[in-house]
Amino acid sequence: MNVVELDHISTQLPGGKLIHQDISLQIQSGEVLAIIGGSGSGKTTLLRLMLGLQSPSQGEVRVLGQVLGRCDGLAMEALRQRWGVLFQQGALFSALNVFDNVALPLRELKTVPEPLIGELVMHKLQQVGLAPDDALKLPAELSGGMIKRVALARALILDPQLLFLDEPTAGLDPASSKKFVQLIEGLRREMALTVVMVTHDVDTLFALADRIAVLADQRLVTVAPLQEVLVHPHPFIQHFFLGHGGGDGAQEIQALRHRLLQDAAELADIGMPTSAAQTAPVQGEH
Ligand SMILES: Nc1ncnc2c1ncn2[C@@H]1O[C@H](COP(=O)(O)OP(=O)(O)OP(=O)(O)O)[C@@H](O)[C@H]1O
């Protein structure tokens, strides 16, 4: 079953700038789909379309069976209760402490008694690696990584079936990023969680993404598993994976990439058709 469907989407900003051109994408239930693309390529805007915060100039967005822009306020409200969102900037309410920020979606339901809210919030804070003491802090008193974790706790507080994450590990240290990956893996095992995640973190991509959607030149260049994306000749993709050093995942990716390219070259030698064999010479490699 498709949880999210983009059908021939084009997005034009009020000033006339075209961000997306004829983008179609189906995201299946239980899948982790990662979106990558250069800065300003329209990744956040694509998420905003899926959340109904912005409308495409052409095409249709369907989420959990509803066509966004065609359902009424009540239906939208019901949808919002079935998904969780972590915005790129954290987007916490600065006047509310950590506890109240995370409790907000529960309180909006108006059906959960306050003692239970207390239990649920403290459990979520623990799940994302925050201490009980952090509950009373204001966002201004938190580090960037802590803000991300509070935002993640808030995104998860209603146990959503669909999770939208915009750069969930940006600004986190490697240990916290690993913890985030484990948390998402755990949630996937517990429930059929579908995740749509914008990230440029290769370790996270490597660990979590079932498929990677690549945005460049206003279009979806490819939507495929990592192995296929790694050997795609588009210059953005080649730069993306070459430009990341450091973490374990990055090294594994380089090794995998080399193996795939080697295999492709051998197949080409014996005259087998292969998409990877068409890969352009990789820039920056000697
Ligand atoms: N509200 C807005 N008004 C005007 N331009 C906007 C608005 N929102 C986004 N844009 C423009 O749309 C384009 C895509 O922006 P978007 O935030 O989706 O990029 P992104 O891929 O998420 O980038 P980043 O990796 O830096 O987060 C950019 O050129 C940006 O300047």
Ligand SMILES: [Mg+2]
């Ligand atoms: Mg963005």
